Amino acid sequence: MVEQETGAGSRDRVLRAAMAMFGEDPGARLSVRAVAARAGVSTGSLRYHFPTQRALQDAVLAGVYDVVAPGDRIHDKSAPARDRLIDCLRQVLAPAGVGEQARAGWSEIFKTYIEPEPTDENRAAYLAIEREAQRRVEYWLTVLGDEGALADGDNARRARFLVTVLNGLSIARALPAGDSILATETETLHAAVDHVLGSRA
Template identity: 85%
Template sequence: MTEETGASSRDKVLRAAMAMFGEDQGARLSVRAVAARAGVSTGSLRYHFPTQRALQDAVLAGIYDAVSPGDRIHDRTAPARDRLIDCLRQVLTLAGVGDQARAAWREVFTAYIEPEPTDENRAAYLAIDREAHRRVEYWLTVLRDEGSLAEGDNARRARFLVTVLNGLSIARSLPSENSILATETETLHAAVDHVLTSPY
């Protein structure tokens, strides 16, 4: 008996969906395509993942757990608020500050804003944007699943937080009279408090 033959239908579905996602991160995981790739019926897939959203969440959780098993979002010894702020701050750290932030935004401008939009550069930007949303949405899903965040529209919450991150990363590239760190910390606290306390 091979490992695949002995795998549960849920495991087969997850493996197939992860493989499809790895081949094309912009792809939509359709129930029929994933079921066919996994060698299971659509009914079996729906049994384990009643919605496409449930399947996507499970795939992203598997991918992110494999990529960053030590992600701070899983550290239940710290309050949910602090963990989410730390994760968002990681994203901002990648954006750099000062010259590094200016260079990063110059690249974005040159690649996606300055030229006339084409299908190719639009698709490239949207793939990057989707990945940012998926990452934030994954963190929110972890908090929801552990009971630290109320049920609600995590996609909408993620859109809000990514918009805040975009604004803060632009602010890092601009001259400022105030301490960037103080302003950034204040803004992140306000944004996370809003997400954790507001019904969506």
């Protein structure tokens, strides 16, 4: 029974179950016991394929984003990992616009999430947005890690750092600037990505 449970079929069942659970509640933490029960495998079998909860989550995110964004630049191995990650991060910044468009966007964020007294509802809404940004960046880092372009380490921590950089850059797009915003932004993105690609933690 253990041999059968540790085959490719059980791995696929675990991934399908975890992806279904993620689809039902993207904010939920994927519990090993709950996923194993849903997949109809033992927790030992699940751990055979995914030794840590992080490994399971990374595999689920990779599956989700392969479906959602199959043409994502992160998969273009003809370009260096650094350039691909920077291009992906720019995708996040692009909708914010520059100048008036960026000011309007941040004004709306301020009115919705900062100015009013926090409620459970607006806190949950903001955290859901933040989680999705974090998960997307973690996915890109996982792809680069699988290719060997990124040292083993804590991708959640690296993603938090990059999301914080993106938040700062999007605010900078809304503020008056003496220098070229795009030149400063490019320099900052290069420094952040170089730090992450060279980091071991």
